[in-house]
Amino acid sequence: MSTMAHEGNGTFHDELHHHAEDHHGHHHHGNFWTNYVFSQDHKVIAKQFMITGIVMAIIGIFLSLLFRIQLAFPNESFAFMHAILGDWAPDGRLDPNFYLALVTMHGTIMVFFVLTAGLSGTFSNFLIPLQIGARDMASGFINMLSYWFFFVSSVIMLISLFLPTGPASGGWTIYPPLSALPQAVPGSGMGMTLWLISMALFIASSLMGSINYVTTVLNLRTPGLTLNRLPLTIVAFFLTAVIGILSFPVLFSAALLLMFDRLLGTSFYLSDIFIGGELLHYSGGSPVLFQHLFWFLGHPEVYIVLLPALGIASEVISVHSRKPIFGYNFMVLSMLAIGVLSFIVWAHHMFVSGMNPFLGTVFMIFTLVIAVPSAIKAFNYIATLWRGNIQFTPPMLFAIGLVSFFITGGITGVYLGNAALDIPLHDTYFVTAHFHLVMGSASAFGFFAGIYHWFPKFFGRRLNPRLGYIHFWGTFVSLYLVFFPMHFMGFGGVARHYYSNTAFTFMEVFVDLQGFITFAAILGFLVQFTFLANFFYSIFFGKKSTExxxxxxxxxxxxxxxxxxxxxxxxxxxxxxxxxxxxxxxxxxxxxxxxxxxxxxxxxxxxxxxxxxxxxxxxxxxxxxxxxx
Amino acid sequence: MDPQSLQSIIGIAQVLLVLIFGLVCLNLYLVFRLKDIDPFAKWNPNKINGTLFLVFLVVGLIAAVVSTGAWSDYYILITNPASAHGIQIDRMFMNTSIVAAFVTIVTNGLLFYFAWRYRSKDKNQKAYYLAHNNKLEYLWTGIPAVVLTILIVDGIFTWNNIMGDPPQDAIEVEINAKQFDWTFRYPGADMDFGATKVAFINEGAGNMLGFDVNDSKGLDDVVTRELHFPVNTDITLNIKSRDVLHSPTLPHFRVKMDAVPGMPTHFTFRPTVTTDSMRIIRNNPEFDYEMSCQQICGGGHWNMRAIVVVETMEEYQAWLREQKTDKPYFAVTAGDKDNSSDIAENENADQSNVKVDGSVSMNQ
Structure with a gap:
């Protein structure tokens, strides 16, 4: 394989050389379009993923603020809501259907477009060739296609926000029959169709990216870089890509069958339905089948989001503690264990879905087993800090914050993985708190740690560290203020996806707390502008970096x-x-x-x-x- | 001065204050920039951030404990269980919480303490070179494994206990979910449900549940909008949906099970505290058990409320007798009733559609 790597590099040199000759040396850097738009250079593609990811993150988080305002003030009306949303907020109050649409789009955008493509797309593309000593990805062309499929997929998803019937509204998990029947919720019309088309393109993009990452890591390592000398970032990106290759096609098949049910009238997921005053023809399908297929991707997806962040944290914590990462082998083994186990825990999302309770027992065992490698990772991070020479640079702050979120959010998984405890807690705010901390916040901090750490390599300039400190502390504190109190609402039985908590006496008492959370969320959102200003200013005017x-x-x-x-x-x-x-x-x-x-x-x-x-x-x-x- | 103009003056004053504050900041920034002064030059980021981590640890811990306590009156999901299995779940919840709180506090504590303690004081100093220690790794692989095994075993027994076969004498109650309300059905005097089918629904005639109008067993079925349970009696909920997924949830009883169109599901439990007793326990004369939907089901998802009443067996039976059972859309009359209910007793055939095990019957 290493011979191949040599040959590969040789060919690359030849190509460069050849290219230069063709154009008599003038254009050997290509024109504007091939350099910045349809570039096949992994660094440019990484930046494209990064910028698109940041734009999608701003949109995704902004959508969440809109529905947070509704939750905080369920009976108030706001003129600006009407101004922004028009008919979706008649009298300045969100329409209940559009509330669900916002929740759905927030989830979809954050999980897939920001934390999957934004995180993996940026750092796998950028770091894999640079850290393994390769000239570029195995296939620059497929890599370029991967980005443009992602781009088109993002555009389609955003277009669906402007449909008169609204975007998909069945939650990011799009469970049928709700997602299959336009009679059930308006968003299940054209909005859902666009969602499915967008996700099909997204899956294609993800697969092209992942296949490239795997191939590149296996074939193009520089001599001497054996697999046991790989940086943990590369191990994480590699495993993430493998998990993606194995699980995303299943989501594709789930989406395809849903498409058939919607467009061709098949009955894969639908049976015995009477809605809108009429009996539908569907018979013999099972909504639970969809949940199995969805979560077969859906749970590995959690680790697709989390592993790259953990890989980045390993690198950043080691560099800025000036200390070897503690237990390299155990870090690799635990990631491997997480990768394998992530495929056999999916049904813990379905304990009370009506599936056979015996399955619940099996999935409970594997789910709690996966907590062991996660614990190993947390302990190893802490042990790395011990007697270190810690440099509190912004990336280091974010990496430490990540570990804290990983612990605090991860531990509540021990409740939810326990089928019996899941009966009351399922679909309450306890779940929301759990996955926003362990998957959302931790991965977002992985993204930030990565940006602050590799910004000098991305752009040749430095970010302002002081703005970085403000950004970190503001975000860290506000994220805890947003998500920690959600546990209390979980204990109070407050259900997720509720337009208003005022219909139930046991939920109504938490409206004040919802208000507090909303203020913390707005604070957290505003703090991000210190990052955005820093980021865009420093790209052009930041202090010049050294090598x-x-x-x-x-x-x-x-x-x-x-x-x-x-x-x-x-x-x-x-x-x-x-x-x-x-x-x-x-x-x-x-x-x-x-x-x-x-x-x-x-x-x-x-x-x-x-x-x-x-x-x-x-x-x-x-x-x-x-x-x- | 009238209140309206006072309000606008206050508004203008607020805007002015913000503007002035912004201008002062900008001014300071420009002065520092022009004179090349760095007011924070002496601040050592390692010291500040390290200290902030320690402050965050202490303040965060206090805030977490105090706020968790402050809201505890409203934790209906983990306090005062009103069902037999709820007591088991709550016990397991407390055990898990003790482990979770201990782990969270110790690990977060070490993380932030180490961050502060080992902040770099001298750039030229070196860290302690320690790449691995397998004994430690085995230790912190082993301990979580043992603790989790205990929790898993407890969880498996409790789960199997809750989900096991329902007792023969359990009272069956049917929950019918649709967008966006619940309809409940009790078997009536013959203790037997009449056959229903989604295809038989006739909203114009009032046949909302899809009764088989030729099955006289359905004539005495009680259809209600409130759930009533006798206390200390096993209840089996037969859960159905006619449109999308719903999830009937009775948080006080630790009961939740999705309603799946085309596949009846079940949950068996035993309420142990009457509504009246719970009013005394919670010291709230207004208290009512409530049922909600906790699976996203459309625009009215947030508003699918039903009152649940737990009462003595006598009160329950009296309530059941009071309920109207007239169903004008039936083709058979009460006269045919005795006939067919005899047949049903012998053959017990029509019950199959509510008795089949949900987990295997999805294709029926």
């Missing part, structure tokens, strides 16, 4: 400040050791980059040079060894 501003070990920091097409101007560096050799007592500096051969390492005082092994042994690992991996 390796964090003194990190991994290969991306060996490229020029602004790496060009092909990443390294000369030869690709070889790798001689693992990525987390920080603060080694025998080395002068507190870091030891992967690409420096042992004989060139500057030793610390008192560690004689003769301890360096003979040169032959420290040369890059032989081709055969990589092959065996």
């Amino acid at each position: 390796n501003p964090w003194k990190a070990n991994t290969l991306e920091w060996t490229t020029p400040v602004n790496p060009g097409h092909g990443n390294w101007p000369g030869e690709i560096p070889h790798v001689y050791r693992g990525p987390y050799e920080y603060s080694r007592p025998d080395v002068k500096e507190d870091y030891l980059p992967q690409h420096i051969p042992d004989e060139e390492v500057e030793r610390a005082d008192g560690f004689p040079e003769h301890e360096v092994p003979p040169k032959r042994e420290s040369s890059p690992v032989e081709v055969k060894e990589v092959d065996e991996e």
Whole structure:
């Protein structure tokens, strides 16, 4: 395989060379369209994913504020609501159907478009070639297609917001029959059709991306970068891609069958329905079948969202603690265990769906087993901090915040994974609190940690750290203020997806708390502008970065400040050791980059040079060894 | 001065204050920028952020404990269970909570304490080189595994207990869900439900539940808008939906089960506290048990309320007798009734559509 990698690199050089000759050296960087729009360079594609992800995040979070205002003030009317939403907010109050549409679109956009494509798309694309020492992805063309499928999918999803019947309104899980019948909710008309088309394109995009990531990691590693020397970011992106390849097609089939039910009148999910004063012809289908298919993707999806964030946190915490990540092997094994187990826990979303209770027992066991590797990861992060030399840079702050959310949000999974406890807690705000902390907040913090950490590599400039501190503390505190009190509402039995809590006496008492949460959410939203201002200002006017501003070990920091097409101007560096050799007592500096051969390492005082092994042994690992991996 | 103009003056004053504040900030910024002064130059970010983590830990912990307590009066889902299995669930909830609170506080505590304690004081200093320690790894693999095993075993027994076969003598009550209300059906004097089918629904005639108008067993079925249960008696809910998914939820009883069109589902439980007793326990004479829908089902999802009353067996039977049973749309009359109910007793055939096990009958 390593020979292939060599050949691949050779071909790439030839291509570049050839390209340059063709255009007599003038256009060897391509024109505006091929450079910035239909680019096949992984770094440009990563930036495209990043910007699109940020735009989608702003939209997704803004939608949530609209319905949060409704929850906080269920009986008030706001002129601005009518101004923004027109007929969807007659008299300045949200229409109940549009409330569900907002909830649905918030969930869909945040889960798929921000935390799946925005996170994986940005960092897998950017870091995989840079950290494994590859010129680009295995297939730049498919990589480009992956982005443009995602782009078209985003546009279609956003267009559905402007339909007269509204966007999809059945929740992001689009359970039929609600999502199949336009009589049941207006959003299940054209809005749902566009949702399904958009998701089909999204799945195609995700698959093209994932196949590329897997191929690139397996085939294009630089000599010496054996699989057990991979940075944990790459391990996480790799496993995420594998999980995506195995699970997204199942969502596609689920969506396809739903499409058939809607358009062709088949009965995969529908049976015995009387709605809108008439009996429908469907018979013999099962809504529970859809839930099985949906969650077969849906649960791995949680880890598709979370694993990249955990990978980024591993890298960031190690670099900024100036300490090796604690228990590298256990970190890899636990991610592997999470990846495998994520496929056999899906029905814990369905304990009270009417499925056979025996299934509940089986899925409860696997669900609580998956808590063990998660716990290992949390403990290893904490152990990495112990006796570190912690530099509180903005990425480090976000990584620590991520671990806190991961713990606080993860622990409530032990309640929900327990079928008996899930009976009362299912579909209450307790669930909302759980997954917003462990999946939403933790992954969002992974995204931020990644942006702050790799911004110098993305744009060759630095973000303003002070704005970063304000951004972190504002976001960290407000996210806890938003999601922690939701546990209380869960204990109070307050149901999710409720337009108003005023219809039930046991829910009504929490309207004040809803108001508090809404204010915290608005605060959190406003704080994001410190990030946006910092981000866009620094792209153009930020302080110029150096090549390796964090003194990190991994290969991306060996490229020029602004790496060009092909990443390294000369030869690709070889790798001689693992990525987390920080603060080694025998080395002068507190870091030891992967690409420096042992004989060139500057030793610390008192560690004689003769301890360096003979040169032959420290040369890059032989081709055969990589092959065996 | 009339209140309206006073309000607008206050409004203008607020806007002015914000403007002035903004201008002052801008001014300060420009002065610092022009004179190249950095007012925060002496601030050490490691010290500040490290300290803030410690402050966050202490303040956060206090706030979490105080606020959790402050709302505890309203935690109907985890206090004062009103059913037999609810007591088991609440016990397990408390056990899990003790573990969860301990783990959350210790791990978050260590995380923030280490963050503060090992903040870099000197850039040139080195961290302690420690790449792994397998004993520690085994320790924190083993302990969660053991604790989780205990919780799993407890959970499995409780779950199987709740979901096990219902007792023969349980009272059956049917919940019919539709957008956006509930209709309940009791078997009536013959203790037997008349056959129903979605295809038989005739809203114009008033046959909302789709009674088989030729099945006289349905004539005495009691159709209500309120749920009444006798206390300390096993109740089996037969749950149906005629349009989309719903999820009848009785939070006080720790009961929840989706209503699935085309597939009846079931939940058996035993209410143990009457409405009157719960009013005394909760010290609230207005208290009522309520049932809600907790599976997203459309625009009226938030408003599918039904009152649930738990009373003594005598009160329950008296209430049942008071309910009207007239169903003018039936083809058979009360005269035919005795005939067919005898047949039904012998054959017990028409009951099949409500008795089949939901989990395997979805294709029937």
